[in-house]
Amino acid sequence: MTDSSPVHAAKDLFVETSDGPRLLGSRCETCRAPYFPSSEACHNPDCDHSDIQPAHFGPHGTLWSVTVQNYPPPPPVVASDPYSPYAVGLVDLETDGLRVIGRLHVEDPASVKVGGPVELVLAPLGQGQDGHEVISWQFEPR
Ligand SMILES: [Zn+2]
Numbered sequence: 001m002t003d004s005s006p007v008h009a010a011k012d013l014f015v016e017t018s019d020g021p022r023l024l025g026s027r028c029e030t031c032r033a034p035y036f037p038s039s040e041a042c043h044n045p046d047c048d049h050s051d052i053q054p055a056h057f058g059p060h061g062t063l064w065s066v067t068v069q070n071y072p073p074p075p076p077v078v079a080s081d082p083y084s085p086y087a088v089g090l091v092d093l094e095t096d097g098l099r100v101i102g103r104l105h106v107e108d109p110a111s112v113k114v115g116g117p118v119e120l121v122l123a124p125l126g127q128g129q130d131g132h133e134v135i136s137w138q139f140e141p142r
Contacts, residue, residue: 009078009125009136013037015056021122022056023093023100023137029053034098057098059120061091061139064099068109078125078134087112091139105138117142 008014014023025036031047036057042050072083079086087109092099104112105123118139128134 006124006133006135007128009134014122014137016122017056020059021120021137022058023120025055025057025098026052027055032097034096036098036100057093057096057100058137060094061100061118061120062094063089063104063112063114063116063118063139063141064092065090066104066112066114075129078128078136080126085109089118089139091118103136103138105140112141 012024014021023036024038025034026038027034028042028044028047029051030049031042031044033042033044033047034055034057035052038054039052042052066087066089068085068087070085072079087104087106088101089104089112090099090101103125104118105121106112119142121138121140122135123138125134125136
């Protein structure tokens with residue numbers, strides 16, 4: 001019997017916690033600058049001491065911009081087969097000071113409205129080349 005459990009689209013970018021999914025990044029403890037993906041050093045030119053610590057970001061945000069991916073992206077991006085267009089959004093995460101890109105978890109990509117509240121979810125992107133379902137972070141309108 002083969003293992004058909006879902007796999008994460010990327011390592012060390014998101015995690016499922018007891019409070020739900022979160023993005024994995026880092027924050028400078030000196031100047032509070034957030035980084036996603038995680039950074040090994042603070043890049044704030046006004047910060048005089050880089051003190052990077054792991055941080056969780058999300059789950060609530062506001063959709064700042066949206067577009068529809070109307071054609072299949074090239075590998076290694078995983079998409080449904082047969083392909084169906086999906087929405088990609090830029091999301092301002094509440095309280096975290098970050099603007100993050102992510103696929104939007106919606107039935108109709110044309111129905112998404114800029115300015116609305118969204119919440120971080122983990123959802124399938126499609127099937128990877130090895131047959132496993134691939135999951136990643138996405139944003140779901142609320
Ligand atoms: Zn700093």
